[in-house]
Amino acid sequence: MRAVVVGGSIAGVCSAHALSTAGWQVVVVEKTTGPPTGSPTGAGLGLDPLSRTIINSWLPPQHQHTLLNNHTLPLTIDQNQFTDADKKISRILTRDESFNFRAAYWSDLHGLLYNALPPQISFLWGHVFQSFQVSDDKKSVSVYSKVLETGETVEIVGDLLVAADGCLSSIRHSFLPDLKLRYSGYCAWRGVLDLSDNENSETFVALKKVYEDLGKCLYFDLGRGTHTVFYELLNKRINWIWYVNQPEPQLKGNSVTIKVSSTMINQMHEEAEKIWVPELVKVIKETKEPFLNVIYDCDPLERIVWDRVVLIGDAAHPTTPHGLRSTNMSILDAAVLGQCVMKWGVENLDVGLKDYECIRVPVTSKQVLHSRRLGRIKQGLVLEDGKVFDPNMASPLECKDLQQKYMPGFNDVPFGFEDNSYK
Template sequence: MESRINDSKRKRVVVVGGSIAGLCCAHSLLRSEWLEVLVFERARSVTAAGAGLGVGPRACDALRSWGLGDALESSSLPLSMEENRALDSKRNDPVVIKDETYDHRAVHWSDLHRLIHDALPAGIVRWSHEVVSFAELREANGEPRVRVKVSKLGGAENESNVEEIDADFMVSADGSMSQTREKFIPNESRRYSGYCAWRGVLETSSEHAQEVAETVKKAYPDLGKCLYFDIAEGTHAGLYELLKKRLNWLWYINQPEPQLKGKSVTLKADEKAIKELHEQAQRTWPPELAKLMQSTASPFINAIFDREPLGQFVWGRVVLVGEAAHPTTPHGLRSTNMSIDDAFVLGNAIAKWGPDQIEVALDEYQGERVPAATREVLFSRHLGKLKQGLLIPGIDWLQAEQNLKEQLLQKNVHSFQPSEL
């Protein structure tokens, strides 16, 4: 069938990174039929890594607009409630505050990644390819371009593995340690939050795990629709259910900044660290939650970082999205949601302004996303400090003023003012 798009109007975009942010950008940008999209990703394929996450209403609407609504529904469970509880053995009711209009979906990171990937046309994503450099240039007619050098990984070390690709603009979705961001903002430091998070997912494939899960559900009766937070002195934990009766948990522990190797913020726990985790869980949490942590195979540790918010996401024809633009702490469940929001806004702006107004479209994207991302990064930082006892040490949440209790709810991200810090 003959193309309806004039060849002179065809444009190309290179997306750096094939994680959720990059793949969502591909979906959103493909709405513009005049745009060719290429995604380059270092990894060999979609993996089963990661843990659970919550997808908010705006991000769900974006996924549905790209035709992914049915896949999302079949891969996730509703999170219609958020409940914050405080540990105090002297009180029968541990609930500090709840939100019954939470309206999220709970999904495993790898399940979401796979469903987004599998819905893309073949040939869009090029696995085992690394963007090693890029340069902005102008053609003889003055038209701006981005020349990208891409290396195919796993082959012989020779020049034939490097390909030069010219694009009309480049979207950098290469994560919180983005090399693209480093080029524009050299020597920038990330900010350690003061705590790390243990994370795990209990797979209920064994009889023992099923018994543990049933015990946990008696103590947390709204699992399957509720995001629970338990708050103890100087620490807090989160718990919710994923599809296939899996229980996703995380526990934030104040500690000095760990020594990390390379760029990853994920630490593999050894037997000694896991034993100490189990012992500390018994001392800190209700027996049901402690047993859940003790029964989870291969828990891992994330060191929690963010960065100071940026005043721009666009440099010429290069645009940052996702964690490359706004690394954030996880307390507002914003990281993946912000990535999807970025992709949605970027794709809409490109479609609105068309092939001859790319700079205008990128400027519109930046104008909408920079203030929103700034608010969300600072809100998540504030919420983490509050729940970890770093803002108000020793607070009795069950006796706190109502306006302070309200600050525990994630829905406050929409009205949060950075001056509140």
């Protein structure tokens, strides 16, 4: 059996691994012309224990327990705090010291997964997806892509089409043309400050004095109607995100990243000085080429499988980033898909795909909605009950909702993945 995966990001690479492990031939169609050497629109991410188990199963056996750790840093603490904009003093709201994630740089993780792909997987760089057509008997799919180098259109026929083409998925649109993404009410300034060439950086030393657990802590810093997220990545790189409430910007092209001007960046720096402690402001101001993401999600989908076409990752469940679920959901989507098609076999592929849908839709739906609520809490937006979370006045009980471990399905393991037995 042959699968055609549209999209060569982390969701697509994970799909290739999982389906290859299940005995499938895999072709990946990706519009960019080669593997990323940097990550201009993707920065840091957090990997949960199950995702790490799955990734390790795809790595060379002799390196399974070292490669991933060598590319990541531990995140053992989940801390939420409130910063008084006037006094520039921070106070801890809640702290979980049993947090068991690891921090990775997007391009580091992508490179690790891509380089571990079995040689029989065909990865077609510079192929822009155009369209697809399901055969009359619903047993095969023809995918058409444009080759950037030559301009020709090629046809790839497979028994399964995996749509790993992101939150603005054109494949999803063909089945759900009226589906609209939901603007969250805020955008996110993002950046990575690379201090790897400066062992004695004053910025890094000063930041460590204020945020003593940097290097093992996921920091959420809440202000009034705004919040930042930051943590250290491998090689003294500080990943930061700052969420700002604003009207929905006008998007151009098929991207949720806005092109920013020097004027916009300078205005952002001025606003940062009004809210955050000087040490964090310095990190923001010294970051080269910060970028701005428009934050969307969508109401959970009731189905993610149509005949021989299956959605995976952000194409299946666009989500806000507050629950650290996007990458982890993509990895688990791929692994469950691989397990289901292997369990039911070629003769019962339709049943296997429906099984995948039945396993993933309930849990990802809850996680999307929980992440949405978490974002509204931390941004001081009105909640379903009409209330607004005030970090300066919140009770300890109210602050507990800020912790990552209360994400639905946080510790749930799908059937077939128990006791780290996934292979």
